[in-house]
Amino acid sequence: MGTTDGPAAGKAPDGLGPVLEARGISKRFPGVLALDRVSLALRPGEVHALVGENGAGKSTLIKVFTGVHRPDEGELRYRGEPASFATPLDAQRSGISTIYQEVNLVPMMSVARNLMLGREPRNRFGVIDAARMNAEAERVLAGYGVETDVRRPLRTLGIGAQQMVALARAVSIDAKVVIMDEPTSSLEPREVATLFGVIRRLREQDIAVIYVSHRLEELYQVCDRVTVLRDGRLAHTGDIHELERIQLISLMLGRDVGEVRSGGLTRFSRDRGRAVTAEPVVEARGLKRRHVLQDVSVSVRPGEVVGLGGLLGAGRSETAKAIIGALPLDSGQVIVAGSPLRRRTTAGAIKAGISLLPEDRKAEGIIPTLSVRENIALAALPALARAGVVSDARIDQVVDTFMKRLRIKASSPHQKVSELSGGNQQKVLLARWLAMQPKVLILDEPTRGIDVGAKAEVQALIDELAEAGLGVLLISSDLEELVEGSDRILVLRDGAVVGELSGDEVTEERIMASIAEHSSTNPEEADAHG
Amino acid sequence: MTTDTTVIAPESGNGAARKERISHLIQQHGALMVLFALIVVGTFGFDSFATPENAASVVVASSFTAIIAIGMTFVIISGGIDLSVGSLFVLGGVLAAWGSQYGAVVALLLPLLACGAVGLAQGLLIARTGMAPFIVTLAGLLGVRGLMLAISDEGATTYLVRDRTFAALGQGEILGLTYPVYITIVLALLGMLLLQRTGFGQNVYAIGGNEQAAALMGVPVARTKVYVYLMSGLLAGLAGALNAARLSSGVTILGIGLELDVIAAVVIGGTLLTGGAGGLTGTIAGVLLLGVIQSLINQVGNLTSSFQQVVSGAFLALVVIAQRLLSKAQRL
Ligand SMILES: Nc1ncnc2c1ncn2[C@@H]1O[C@H](COP(=O)(O)OP(=O)(O)OP(=O)(O)O)[C@@H](O)[C@H]1O
Ligand SMILES: [Mg+2]
Numbered sequence: 001m002g003t004t005d006g007p008a009a010g011k012a013p014d015g016l017g018p019v020l021e022a023r024g025i026s027k028r029f030p031g032v033l034a035l036d037r038v039s040l041a042l043r044p045g046e047v048h049a050l051v052g053e054n055g056a057g058k059s060t061l062i063k064v065f066t067g068v069h070r071p072d073e074g075e076l077r078y079r080g081e082p083a084s085f086a087t088p089l090d091a092q093r094s095g096i097s098t099i100y101q102e103v104n105l106v107p108m109m110s111v112a113r114n115l116m117l118g119r120e121p122r123n124r125f126g127v128i129d130a131a132r133m134n135a136e137a138e139r140v141l142a143g144y145g146v147e148t149d150v151r152r153p154l155r156t157l158g159i160g161a162q163q164m165v166a167l168a169r170a171v172s173i174d175a176k177v178v179i180m181d182e183p184t185s186s187l188e189p190r191e192v193a194t195l196f197g198v199i200r201r202l203r204e205q206d207i208a209v210i211y212v213s214h215r216l217e218e219l220y221q222v223c224d225r226v227t228v229l230r231d232g233r234l235a236h237t238g239d240i241h242e243l244e245r246i247q248l249i250s251l252m253l254g255r256d257v258g259e260v261r262s263g264g265l266t267r268f269s270r271d272r273g274r275a276v277t278a279e280p281v282v283e284a285r286g287l288k289r290r291h292v293l294q295d296v297s298v299s300v301r302p303g304e305v306v307g308l309g310g311l312l313g314a315g316r317s318e319t320a321k322a323i324i325g326a327l328p329l330d331s332g333q334v335i336v337a338g339s340p341l342r343r344r345t346t347a348g349a350i351k352a353g354i355s356l357l358p359e360d361r362k363a364e365g366i367i368p369t370l371s372v373r374e375n376i377a378l379a380a381l382p383a384l385a386r387a388g389v390v391s392d393a394r395i396d397q398v399v400d401t402f403m404k405r406l407r408i409k410a411s412s413p414h415q416k417v418s419e420l421s422g423g424n425q426q427k428v429l430l431a432r433w434l435a436m437q438p439k440v441l442i443l444d445e446p447t448r449g450i451d452v453g454a455k456a457e458v459q460a461l462i463d464e465l466a467e468a469g470l471g472v473l474l475i476s477s478d479l480e481e482l483v484e485g486s487d488r489i490l491v492l493r494d495g496a497v498v499g500e501l502s503g504d505e506v507t508e509e510r511i512m513a514s515i516a517e518h519s520s521t522n523p524e525e526a527d528a529h530g
Numbered sequence: 531m532t533t534d535t536t537v538i539a540p541e542s543g544n545g546a547a548r549k550e551r552i553s554h555l556i557q558q559h560g561a562l563m564v565l566f567a568l569i570v571v572g573t574f575g576f577d578s579f580a581t582p583e584n585a586a587s588v589v590v591a592s593s594f595t596a597i598i599a600i601g602m603t604f605v606i607i608s609g610g611i612d613l614s615v616g617s618l619f620v621l622g623g624v625l626a627a628w629g630s631q632y633g634a635v636v637a638l639l640l641p642l643l644a645c646g647a648v649g650l651a652q653g654l655l656i657a658r659t660g661m662a663p664f665i666v667t668l669a670g671l672l673g674v675r676g677l678m679l680a681i682s683d684e685g686a687t688t689y690l691v692r693d694r695t696f697a698a699l700g701q702g703e704i705l706g707l708t709y710p711v712y713i714t715i716v717l718a719l720l721g722m723l724l725l726q727r728t729g730f731g732q733n734v735y736a737i738g739g740n741e742q743a744a745a746l747m748g749v750p751v752a753r754t755k756v757y758v759y760l761m762s763g764l765l766a767g768l769a770g771a772l773n774a775a776r777l778s779s780g781v782t783i784l785g786i787g788l789e790l791d792v793i794a795a796v797v798i799g800g801t802l803l804t805g806g807a808g809g810l811t812g813t814i815a816g817v818l819l820l821g822v823i824q825s826l827i828n829q830v831g832n833l834t835s836s837f838q839q840v841v842s843g844a845f846l847a848l849v850v851i852a853q854r855l856l857s858k859a860q861r862l
Contacts, residue, residue, distance in 0.1 A: 068746070089748035100746050106739035108806040109732075117732055118748050127727035169747075 017080055019044045019208050020065065020096070020177050025074035027060055029419070031411035034060040036232045037074065042177065045206040047199055049219040049240055052229035052252055053451040054423030055409035058212050059101050061229070062179050065210075066091040066098050079176070097175035101182050101212070101422040101449075104166040107155035112137035114154050115169050144168050145194050159186045159360050160312060164194070171198060178202055179210040182422065184218060185449045186359075188312035188477060196222050214423070214451050215478075216245055230254050253453050278302050279338060281471040282354060282440040287322045287332035294496040296332075298323075300440060300471035305462065307486030308475045309511045315495035316475045317359050320442045323473075324356040325349045337439065353439030355379075357430060357446060359475075366425055368418035372410050373399045375417050375428050380435035402431035405461065407454050423449050427458075434461060441465065442473040447481060459485060479508045491515060553856040557807075560852065561799045561815035568822050576829040584825060586706050592821040593714040594619075596814060597769040599792045599799075600721045601762035603813045606796055607725075608758050609738035609805030610663035614652065614670030615766040616788035618645045620781075621674050622770020624682065626696070627689035627780030634696040637775075641767040648674060649763015653756035667759075671789065691778045700775025710772045717765070722810045734758060738805025794842060795820050798849045819845075 018041035027035040035057045042048050050058050063069045065076065067085030076083050078094065085091040088098070105114045113120075115137045123129040137150040144164045146157075154162060163186050170178055184192050199222050202209055211223055219226065219240060226240040228251045236243075236251050243251075250257045280299035287296040293315050300306045308316040321327040323334055325344045334341045336352040367375055377395045399413050406427040410420055417428055426449045433441065443462070447455045462485060466472050476482045482489065489506055491499035491514040499514035501507075556563075572579035598615050605612045622641035630637035648670055655666045682688070691697050702709045725731035733754045736744035745751045774780045793803075799816030801808025823845065824838045 087748075088746050089750060092748045098746070104743055105747070106736045106743055106806070108739040109735055113732060113735070117736055118729065120729065120732065127723060128729070128732070130727070 018042055018077070019079055021077040022061065022065065023075045023077065025061065025064055025071045025076070027057075027064055027069055028072050031415070032232075034232050035064070035071070038229065038232070038234050039074075040227050040234075040237070042208045042210060044176075044208050045203055046224045047203055047209040047211055047222050049223035049226040050210055050212045050229070051214075051216075051219065051226060051248065052235075053409075053453055054407075054427065054449075055421040056229040056252075057232040058229055059181055059421060060232075062098065062100075062181055062210065062212070065179065066096055092173060095174065095176035096179065097170045097173045097177070098179040099163075099166050099170045099181060099183050105154055105162065105169075108153050110151050111141070111148065111154050111157065111165060112150035115140065115150070115165055115172075117169075119173070140168050140172055141165065144198070145191065158312070160188055160191050163187055164191060167195060167198065171202065175207060177208045177210070181212045182214070182449055183211075184213055184215060186445075190312065192218070214449065214455075216248060216452065219248075220245070228252055249452055252451070280335075281337055282323065282473075283335040284319070284323050285333045285335065287319065287334075288330045289318070289322070289327065289495075290330055292318050292327070292495050293322060293329070293332075294494070296322075296492070296495065296497055298473070298490060298497075300473055302439075302469045302471050303466050304488065305466050305472040305474055305486050307482045307489040307506075308473065308492060309479075309482055309489050309515070310492035311515060313494070314492040316492055317444055318495070319492070320356055320359075320444050320473065320475060323349070323442065324354055326356075350438075354442065355433055355436050355438040355440070356442040357433045357444055359444040366417055366429055369416060371414045372403070372408065372417055372420070372428055373413040376402060376431045376435055379432050380437070398435050399431075402435060405457055406431055407457065423451055423454070426450055427454060430458060434465065438470070440471045440473065442475075444475045445477065446474070447476070447478065455481075479511060483508050483511070556852075557800050557856045558809065558812060559800070559815075560849070561812050561819055565815050565819045565822065568819065568826065572822065572826050572829070576826070579826070579829055582706060588818070588821040588825050589711055590708050592817050593708075593710045594769045594773050595788070595792055595795060595820070596714045596817045597710075597717060597772070598762075598766050598788070599795050599813045599817050600717055600810060601765035602792050602796050603721070603799075603801055603808060603810055604725065604734055604758045605663075605762050606793070606801050606803060607738045607805055607808050608734045608755060609741065610656065610755070610758065611667065611793070611803075612649075612652070612759060612762045613664065613667040613789050614648065614674060615762060615792060616785045616790075617671045617674035617678065618648060618763055618766035619770040619773070619788055620678050620785040621645060621648075622767035623774035623777075623785075624678060624689055624770075624780035625767075626771035626774040627691050630691045630693040630696045630774075634693050634699070637691070637693055637696040638699075638771055641771040642764055645767025645770070646760060646764045649760045649766075650756065652763070653759030656759060657752040657755035663759075675786075689780045691774060691780075697775050697778050700772050700777070708776065710776065713772065718810055718814055725810060730754065730757065735806060738807075740806070791820065791842075794846050798846060803850075 020042040022038060022040045024037045024039055025035050026033065026037055038057070038061060040050075040061070050061070052058050060069065064071050067087050067090050078096070083094070085094065091098070109117075112134045116133050120128040121132045121136060134150050141147070141150065141164070144167065146161050146164050148157060148161065154165065157165070163183065167180075167183060170180070183195060187195065199209055199211070211219070213219060223240050225238060226236070226243065226248070227234065228236040228248070230252060235254070246257055246260055250260045253260065278301050281302050283299040285297050287293045296315065296319050298306065298319065308319060310316050318327055322329055322332065325334075325341070325346045325348060329344070334344070334349070336354060341348055341352060367378070370378075373395070376399050380398065381390055396413070402408070403410070403413065408420075408427045408431065409424050417425055420428065430446060433443070446462070447458050450458060459481065462472060462474070474482065474485055476485070483506055486506060488500065488502040489511060490497050491501065491511055493515060498517070501510050501514065578584060598619060602612060602615065622645050625641040625644055626637045629640040652666050652670050655661055656663050699709055704712065725734065733744070733749045736747065736749050737751055737754055741751060770785070795816035796808070796813050797803055797816070798819060799808070799812030799814070801812060820842055823841050827838045827841065
């Protein structure tokens with residue numbers, strides 16, 4: 001198996017040396033060696049993929065590059081000189097611009113202020129020129145397909161749009177190197193296309209890009225070279241097009257290609273579309289909210305996985321939120337196991353047995369200062385209790401099971417969640433919801449940010465839960481996952497159900513066709529308001 | 531306009547957007563609206579309320595709280611709290627009175643130096659060691675109060691202001707309003723400019739909104755925090771000095787619990803105690819509102835002034851509840 005390139009491969013074709021380079025970097029956190037003598041050379045004008053399992057050390061390496069962490073060992077070189085950045089601000093000023101994985105922007109500040117923070121346009125008295133700032137922000141964002149009132153607080157945008165703001169911010173800073181840590185994990189296909197356009201533009205300007213993603217097919221679309229990390233060590237560096245996808249995966253997981261191939265890429269294995277005859281565990285009837293949902297009805301039977309397909313703004317997450325009672329409705333009804341929910345509150349829905357893994361996990365879920373164990377057990381306590389008493393042993397057992405199955409990489413169950421890698425935090429949240437044992441589980445993008453290995457495990461778990469009689473409503477932008485996982489798929493568009501696929505009809509092509517079919521009635525995109 | 535353009539529309543529809551805007555407006559200007567309402571009630575309810583004398587006395591009395599509240603607004607928006615301002619107010623007053631024997635300049639500079647130093651020290655502790663602002667400034671409150679008791683023999687000694695020029699700073703009038711009122715207005719305007727229109731102000735909001743993100747966006751978090759507490763200390767000292775000039779003496783027992791009044795005014799003014807949102811217009815309205823409530827209670831006559839605290843407290847509770855509801859409405 002190939003490890004690092006020889007020195008010859010480290011030279012850029014045009015004779016330029018690397019713009020940013022790590023040489024033998026090690027970084028130790030209490031209990032883990034996050035980086036173990038890792039080297040990476042980034043050439044000007046290349047898009048360099050950085051991949052590895054959750055917790056492999058990708059974000060840590062990035063944070064070493066940008067002055068968030070100090071390396072314990074090794075050397076950084078920037079533009080041919082040894083470099084050491086004391087703070088992210090230092091790195092940014094020298095021309096290294098970064099979109100971090102977990103925290104990006106300030107939700108309560110306006111979109112424009114987030115975008116321009118630190119380089120607001122001034123008038124001749126040296127104070128911020130708000131009108132110009134807003135106009136400028138509007139202009140910049142329009143280039144990224146985001147048209148919105150830039151004076152609104154950032155948090156009122158969808159997360160995809162927020163991510164585009166972060167991207168616009170990172171790119172509009174005059175940079176030599178742009179680092180993107182999982183920029184697409186919350187983007188829709190159309191936004192991803194915009195992002196790739198931006199990346200290609202950067203490449204033309206000889207700007208180097210480090211690109212982290214768990215969506216492997218994307219890497220092949222935009223990246224030139226790839227570096228694979230495994231358990232904090234360098235596993236491979238080289239041209240990405242010399243590696244097949246399956247080889248890449250085997251490098252990440254550290255297993256044989258043959259072994260990976262036989263395991264398959266998704267792990268859904270249950271018989272699809274068995275005739276389920278039981279009464280629905282949950283049924284939503286005629287959910288309506290002006291401009292958001294137009295008469296959406298969904299029902300899920302026990303043991304059934306129902307997928308929701310559609311593009312951004314189709315109303316998938318909104319449907320989920322409406323069912324759980326987190327989105328006020330103009331009209332509509334939710335019926336759980338035969339009895340309608342009287343008062344539409346989230347607490348009521350949870351009590352009736354519905355639980356929702358929300359799309360925006362940063363805002364709604366993780367409690368960073370608590371341990372992995374506490375975060376998992378938190379919501380599951382009632383389900384685990386016998387006569388109101390929960391034994392520690394029982395919690396340990398549940399926590400242990402999920403940590404093993406989802407391969408949550410933590411030094412112990414008592415480690416603080418904030419110290420885990422981004423993907424592992426996602427897994428902890430997922431474990432919390434899976435451990436809750438509800439009647440109906442609504443999963444909004446369950447495998448976002450999760451590596452290939454664990455993804456298969458999550459999918460297997462969803463299957464198992466359905467086998468055990470749970471009703472699952474699955475939302476995923478990953479069509480493959482949606483198709484493999486669902487018994488039945490409802491296709492949404494503009495807040496309305498435009499198609500239902502079941503049995504053999506459940507294919508990626510049929511979903512795309514169903515979406516496209518119903519878009520012909522809509523006006524051509526954009527510039528309608530000139 | 532419907533959905534299918536490149537517009538990445540926010541999740542909520544138009545109706546919700548309007549609702550959100552309204553609730554945002556209430557959050558920002560609620561205190562101002564209630565203030566007007568109370569003034570109207572007072573004007574029609576009590577003959578002696580809407581007199582120039584009464585208005586002037588409310589404004590003059592409020593000006594000292596307002597000066598401190600300006601600093602406190604910055605602190606709270608940055609996600610912190612400053613409990614030491616009541617003690618610093620007293621320290622500023624006593625030092626000004628004591629210093630006035632050496633002239634007006636010393637009387638003014640000494641409290642600024644001393645209170646600024648305390649603010650700076652607190653800021654450094656908070657920013658560099660990551661200690662909780664509540665703890666650090668609580669220590670400041672107790673420490674400075676202890677110091678005051680020591681130099682005033684348990685409050686038995688009162689220092690008198692010996693310098694005419696300095697006393698005039700607190701007592702001189704233009705158009706029936708004393709100088710401190712104008713100083714407050716100037717400071718408030720400067721504060722607004724600083725908060726809304728400078729990089730420093732933006733950094734304060736960013737830190738309060740999400741400290742970690744702010745740091746990663748390149749905001750100098752530690753330095754900004756130090757400035758914020760320094761400013762709060764300076765303003766508290768200044769308010770104390772001006773108050774001493776007005777009273778012609780530095781009184782050591784005043785200012786106990788003042789920090790709580792100030793925090794109440796800031797919160798009533800719509801600044802979120804959790805940081806990241808708020809503004810000075812609201813704060814000034816909040817301060818005046820508390821002043822007007824007190825004045826109205828005085829008008830009613832047979833109620834003691836302790837009753838004012840009951841009303842202020844109840845009002846504060848209402849505001850906090852309203853804020854929760856409003857921010858909930860905005861989140862949807
Ligand atoms: N602040 C910290 N304290 C302790 N351990 C940490 C800290 N930050 C990261 N780690 C550990 O370092 C290892 C590498 O984490 P890192 O965030 O770099 O992973 P990653 O490759 O980015 O994974 P993901 O794909 O999940 O984002 C993990 O085991 C993680 O728990
Ligand atoms: Mg990461």
